[in-house]
Amino acid sequence: MDNLASPESEPAPVAPIEPAVCVEPAASLEAAAPVETIAPAEVVTPIEVISPPVLEVRGLRRHFGRVPAVDGVDLNVHEGEIYGFLGVNGAGKTTTIRMLLGIIAAEEGTISLLGETTRRTSVAQKRRIGYVSQEQYFYPWMTCRTLGRFVGAFYPTWDKAEFSRLLAVLEVPEERRVSQLSGGMRAKLALALALAPHPAVLILDEPTAGLDPLARREFMQLIVSQARQHRRTTFFSSHLIDEVERCADRVGIIHQGRMRFEGALAELRETVRRVRIAPGVEFTPGAGFDTWREESSEIERVFVLRAPMAAWSEFIPPAGSSVESLSLEDAFIACVGTRVVAL
């Protein structure tokens, strides 16, 4: 009991975390130039999707009562990539993540994590995952140091010095009680706890929820920087499009428990377009075109279609019609079928 409370040895000299690498949301589809590049260029390069999947999910299902929270989700997350898991509130993001962590069991489907395929993630697999939850339910009476000591007992790869270093870099006082930390500090503490065992995979469930814009950006910068430096596979969920656009190499869009899209951001931008049809013009999307959204008014009919690049190159719009590229936000809204409701 005493040694839990006993003062730790002096933390190792603090080595700064490389400043983050983020790409600002593209002003247009053509130009997505990085505006805040602090780290060396070779670090910032997004991971090419050539490595085998570290995390592969097939047909994951989970109901709560009669409500299907997750309804046949398929995912592929490759080694070293940052995967943004995008969805509106209640889309099934947290349930999917809780299944990935083995906190709740999947009713159907398989999870292949780090080469081991199971229905439910094992304790051995969990030891190689770092996790930051949406809300932090730490023991309020613990100090950051005692919390680190407690959590460290569960990870054979726990690096006490790294934990102290992370706390110092993140400016979280080690001797402060959790109850005395702000929301942002708690999130940082959670990140330090998740990173200290050098996990192969980092999973974050809306980690910036509740943080102010500055803290949110700072937090995501840290995550990206860590992922790039250590080539750590990072899977984070969010409903903030700009956050995902800035940080993720690939995205998965989940809606009503089903995956609506999975691929690179560029692919999303290139394959999803808006077609405006003039009134009185007959138009039916051809084979290979997936209609994500369709709206009609007296002025025009608007289709948001998804099709392979080859199909778009051969696509000839009807006379008086136009084809437009979409921002990620527009593509996301079209994907999840959200409609603007006038009050």
Added chain:
Amino acid sequence: MIRGLLEKELRQHGFTFAFLGVLLLGGLVLIGANEMLRRAGGGGFLAVQVLLMLFAPLACLVLGQILIATEFRQKTQLFLEALPLPRWRMLAVKFALGLTSVLGATALALALAWWKSRHAEAMTPRFALVLALKSAGWVWFLFTLCFAHAFLGRYRIMFGVLVLFGIIYAGQSGVEIAAFGPFALVDQRFAFERLILPERALAITAGLGFALAGLGFALGLVRDATVAALLAEKMSSREKVFMTMLVLVGLIVGTVQYDRIKAVAPVQIPGTVETQRGVARVAASAAVDAPSRAETAALEAATRRTADQLGELAEFLRCRSFPPVYIVHRRDLESRERIDGGLKPTQGVMVRVNLTTKKFDDPALQEWMLRHALIIHTGLLAARERNAWVLDGFTWWWAHSQHGKVNALDETALTASRSAMPADFSERSLRRWYSTRKKMGEKKARQFAGIGLAVLTERKGAESVRDFLSAMLGVHEPADTRGWWHDMINPAPARLRAATGWTEADLVREWRAALAEPANPQP
């Protein structure tokens, strides 16, 4: 991993553990040093039994709350679940820590008692085995009960109250709880039984404990602990109201069902003289080996007089049944001494008196009988404070109206009550009758209340008053929640209004008017 969890629990709840430890040691010292317990025999093991009955339930309850309920209430189990730790192991550590703590405390208590008694008693291995198994069984039952109970989240207090109520009610209803499973392990033989192992009780306790532990683990693990997390959510106001109603209805229904299946054994008194008048039955017996002729005659006379009075009373109040009354003659009692036999309400009324003393006060006995029989008959409701003025008044009125045959409102009684009437006499005085009675004095208060009934008789007629008294004192009510419920939905003012058309305010107004000073007092 386990060490980390244990350290966490001990550090988190260190103060509570220390408090329980101090309580245990303090209790041991105090009880062990108690001269009365030493005189009662059983050495220090009687002290251990007291500890097992008082300390162990408290410790188990507290441990269940801090180890399980607090974790789920603060949602910190979500933090533990995210760690590479099987959920069952998290629960198992908590279970093992709690159980070990209570068992350790029990072992310490037994060891201290053993050491204390080593020179006074023959300490055999068999005796040690019997004591250890019985203590461990009892603690096992208590802890598993509290462990499962802690998972009930927001329903745990309600469930605890129900269990407690059920045990108390069952005990009062004559169920031999002490003979059942875990309770049999800590019965009155605990400190004295040296040879016989209560194998059946131990087996039941073990099975019950396993079932409760299984229930606890099931609640904590089923559907990935979402059930336990859901139960730990706070109760909404609407749910609170609903659950309260559910508990009340459950208690009433349970009580009714229980009373239906359970019959109370009738009282058997040897050498009984019995008399029946209508629904009233009076039995008398002498608590002596060979009653004298005078004693037998006194018994017969007493039963006859009492039966006559109670029979007439039951008829007046239109009682369909009446509790049996038992008179036990004891030579050793003083003339004014009356001892309540302490029967259960369903068994009737028993009084122990000396019928053959020269100064034997029969009217006082008759009044005592009347009061107690009516209290028992009404399921104790007649003695409820807001109804008690009717009972007090009736005992006076019944005697002074010659059992309802004449007007009791004479000037002597009025004059006596006039001075006794409180200045602030109102409906509130009736509702708080015991306070009013305390201010006035018991005898005066009875006369005062009797005057109220007499006023009612004069103004509203004898039949109306009889209806009112019949509704208040003639209706048999069970002495449980059903009676309480009936009294709540149909209180005394409602019965007064139904029978006489008067509200309490009307009655008080006329009552005061009758007791007002005469306009032209005679010189």
